[in-house]
Amino acid sequence: MPNAPEEDVLYIHPVTVARGLNQWETAAGELAERWPAIEARLRALNAARPWGSGSEGLRFYSRYFESNGPNTMLEKGDKVVDELVKSGPAMRATISNSMSTDHGEVERIKRLIQ
Structure with missing residues (x-):
């Protein structure tokens, strides 16, 4: 059975996403700075x-x-921290691309119904 329309929609609240990503990037940056010590x-x-x-x-x-376990964690720690740092900008780009695509589709549909 198909999902109800409300279940097929992804809402992105830009302000909330931006705040969350700012917090993520701040925490990841601080961790990257402190990780060597x-x-x-x-x-x-x-x-x-x-x-x-x-x-x-x-x-x-x-x-x-x-x-x-402890040695494995320490050996892989640099990679994990690096991935955490990269995740913020990657997610920011993904959200931006999604919003741009959505905006493009809205404009395309507007032109179709005019």
Whole structure:
């Protein structure tokens, strides 16, 4: 059964989208700026092995480093942060293209019905 017309419509509120993207880009930029120091701090903390060599510490270590999780996160962190930074402008372009297309279709239909 086809969707009701209201379900087939995408409404883009430009002011809301712009505010959201501004916030996204600000947060992503701040993260990109801070990431090198965060990464270095995490590497230093892991290298210090604060969990110790006792049985409890070794159990913690084995769970903490299960599947090499912390190292994988640090190795992929640069790529993740880079993608977060790129996402804001990419989304801004996508929204702009959608709105331009919509405007073009409105104008085309207006010419057809005149």
